[in-house]
Amino acid sequence: MVDQAEPPRRVSTLARGSSRGRVVEVLRRQGPLPRVELARTTGLSFPAISGLTSRLIAEELLCETETAATSWSDDTDEEDADGLNGRRRGRPAVLLTLNPEFGRIIAVSIRMNLIETLIADFRGSGVAQSRLALPTRALDAAALCDLVIAQINAMLDATATPRHQLLGIGIALQGIVNADTGWTLWSPALSITDVDLATPTRQAFGVEVVMANDAVAVALALTAAEPALAQGLSATIMVGHGIGMGVVVDGEARGGAGSEIGHVKLAPDGPQCRCGQRGCIEAYLADYALYRDARTFLDLPPADSQQPSEAQMALLRERALGGDPRLKHLFQQAGRALAEAVAATISVLRPHHVILAGPGLHAFDMMRGAYEERLEQAVLPSLLKSTTIYLRPSESAAIVDGMVRRTLGVVDRNHMEATE
């Protein structure tokens, strides 16, 4: 009663109805929480939460954890005078969590010459994962579908997961995804266009299949990891084999389609991009472009299917650090291209947060000078001031991790609708 300073905030009518969904959503985002806190966060009354959670526990969607040893509030100083993180007076709170045993999710990431698979429990924690390296551009549509289905089956077998435990499948793909249909329109990792991966997979397993651009998946993983980033509009620019972007609004991706910021043009007669057009940001900034351009004046091993490996890119960075002025210039150009990408993003989207992610950022120090100089010239100062830019050189695991998250969101919603 004391810390309930805010007004009684009648949620009433407005929020009623999908209260079940709200409870699950809050637990999904905020992790283990006692009922009191659930009531506070959802705005529902204690009796309502009590009834809802007992039903959800009966359905095995939720379960109780051992009594909270420490205060459940974040490690910040929010819990004021109480001080010590040990037991407080009064009846101890019982933490509720999503029941990891409720079911499982499989996420597949398709990239150039690599298919990664992760199986996670209902809470989103990974159970097992696999990596399959193969020439993806050699696949036709049928072979690709079969391959994905085989990977999922292998994962189910390897973890002894019965079919009925599988709740949903998420497929993250480097390339252009149609948000409405789920079709893959184009991908640098594939030689085919206009593929429908979702439908065959859905038919094979009889569960929801969610498609998304890989940058969208990474954006979800990063925003979920830092609560501050999940507030408002955030744009995650992924720099790596290609340049992708995912937009997240209040922690939710709007559709699975990424933004094609990488194919915004900087100069009408700029360098050739693998998309077929010229002067794309990607053609200055993506690692394939840097490596290709470096090979015109340096003696470097050829890249496999025009895709330099991590080791090859590391070599490139090393040589640049060694002081080759031509390489330095290349990275400075990339820095300017990155600045233009950030500038266009800020101008068009007006996001609260811009997150720079991906392996391409390993070379950020070499781009920094040109990046900062160009950024100042390319964005209106008042816009730049109202946006925060973060550097998060993410792991490659962020793709499947984020994809699990996205799929769980869809699964949650479906489940709530189905059970009313």
Added chain:
Amino acid sequence: MVDQAEPPRRVSTLARGSSRGRVVEVLRRQGPLPRVELARTTGLSFPAISGLTSRLIAEELLCETETAATSWSDDTDEEDADGLNGRRRGRPAVLLTLNPEFGRIIAVSIRMNLIETLIADFRGSGVAQSRLALPTRALDAAALCDLVIAQINAMLDATATPRHQLLGIGIALQGIVNADTGWTLWSPALSITDVDLATPTRQAFGVEVVMANDAVAVALALTAAEPALAQGLSATIMVGHGIGMGVVVDGEARGGAGSEIGHVKLAPDGPQCRCGQRGCIEAYLADYALYRDARTFLDLPPADSQQPSEAQMALLRERALGGDPRLKHLFQQAGRALAEAVAATISVLRPHHVILAGPGLHAFDMMRGAYEERLEQAVLPSLLKSTTIYLRPSESAAIVDGMVRRTLGVVDRNHMEATE
């Protein structure tokens, strides 16, 4: 019962609650509707609609119109075998509308040297309007606030509107608006920056004051006028004194901040823009830029505060039609800049619809060649294919009209929360 082919669609829990709001929202969007149709659109049962509407009528938010003379369904062929638009058998439907007498909204548009004011009823129909021409750049913050307040008062007096009838005020402004705070960060129409217009106005009238970028207002007006444009994501690019953009998702603006696509850069060393930076799209495409550049080689009257009048722009177009190759080249450059704006918008936002609007389009025929050529080179074909581009050379009244709409949306929501 016959045309109710779709499944019974249990809205139940999910949609319950703000049903009052849903009813008002549907009537706001779809205009006069009978209760049957309201039930169908909202997914609520007849009894629920019956109860809700009778309460809303008692509160004077809604009112009944005379019985529908014609079938209320759209003029399409949806109403199948019934044929004639005359009376059908059975009890005639009673149309419900938002009660125009419920209250009034005032919208103010602030542009270069022009302040336009519109007062509208609760249904959104204009009651009266005024235009005030004055040198806006000569105003300081206090003078501007006073002026706006005076305009609103004058409008209330002129229409004999009692203060308690005023439900909300909307202010549309050419320039950069902070969506979170409502502050005007920068405007070409003003010599001052970082102004808070909303707070003084709110204090003066004691009602909600909504700020928005003028392009957002136009976007709302245009999408509201064509139901097809209100579906999915639409981006309205306004070409005129400046280049603005408003984004509308499912008929709702996300925040009042516009996108600053006009200040995306085309070339690092491009022409000077009035924002202080170089190479902005606006510096090739806005009418002030075209007029300024034309004056370097043509004998044209000087523009007032660097802002050519409608007549001066018409003169410019006439001369270009007359065959001056230098002018032609200028308009072709503008066409390319417009293509780049559309390209960046499509790449970053992946909208379903792109709407080109504003007085600048009067010269579109002269830009078309270069526009189309560049657009093909600047957007990935698969993205261009999944976007429709519309030309809507809008009236200037669209700004205040859209602003009324935006304000009504906010007022509706507030009212629903207040009444539960």
Added chain:
DNA sequence: CTATTAATTTCAGATTTCGAATTAAAGGGA
């Protein structure tokens, strides 16, 4: 004037939620 048709309302029952009071499970102090 009666049958038919379609829109709306009435009525009883189900579901959800809330406020107040109660029970449960701890720590603190004599």
Added chain:
DNA sequence: TCCCTTTAATTCGAAATCTGAAATTAATAG
């Protein structure tokens, strides 16, 4: 150790909202 305080969670009756079925109303067709 025993009781008091504190905090968490549940129980219970009342209120609100929604639905399905049936009744009512208001028009046209014959």
